[in-house]
Amino acid sequence: MKVLVTGGAGFIGSHIVDRLILEGYEVVVADNLSTGSPANINAESRFYQVDITGDDLQDLFAKEKPEVVIHHAAQADVQVAQREPVFDSMTNILGTVNLLQCCITYNAKKLIYASSAAVYGAPCYLPVDENHPVNPISNYGISKYVPELYIKAFHKNFNLNYTILRYANVYGPRQGLKGEGGVVFLFARRFLAGEPPLIYGDGEQTRDFVFVEDIVNANLLALEQGDGMVINIGTGAQVSVNDLCSRFREIFKSDLRAEYLEPRPGDIKKSVFDISLAKNVLGWQPLVSLETGLRQTIEFYRDIWREV
Incomplete structure (x- = not known):
């Protein structure tokens, strides 16, 4: 099976590419490298530096004709979306519509979409x-969310199969090196630098932290299952930001205490x-504990930043 991974040089997408290749799939990667990194590109994939909003995407489809598309190319920074809503919507909405049109034109069988x-x-x-x-x-x-509606419309009108995966707070190696990092990345950076971690608000806000390898497993299962469904x-x-900070202190054997800042507007409490x-x-379940995931993530950043 030939699989196209958009955003395949990015944080989550590159991990999916690696696993697909390990499992014997033929893999094509599309990424404009705005936040993806050339270092993440698997040498056994076929890489195209294209933007999902551009005409080059159609050329890629015409040449490769992928059977399944795993769509992770996106503008993923919440703050950028607030500052630049036109850019955000062009990338995430119009880029997805362009991708959907290519799927129909070149007879892709299924789209797996990374939602949030x-x-x-x-x-x-x-x-x-x-x-x-x-x-x-x-x-x-x-x-x-708007691309989810388009995906369902393309399914109804053109019979394009799909699975929509809505992710909780994903963390792991390769996150944040270009673009938004998330709280795990930001804590790792501060603790490795010996600087107090920064917490917005009282730190009692909770999140559901899922390790990137568990996300990869869900995508591979969705290649054959979950047709026409939206799945969390x-x-x-639930893990509070304060608890997360305590786990970092334990791992680092550190007495660094958080610096508390004003809450960010629109921040969800729980x-x-x-x-x-x-x-x-x-048939999926998370396999990586928070403790194990944090240690793997911290070791990745420790090695990366030691080389810089």
């Missing part, structure tokens, strides 16, 4: 399941996923 917990907005109840109301409160959440991918465990559907439909 941001589409739910502030939770009405916890844990958040797939039936939870969709009410994004950020530009980023809007630009990740998280851990089902968030955690119900992952029953992923377990029942995909």
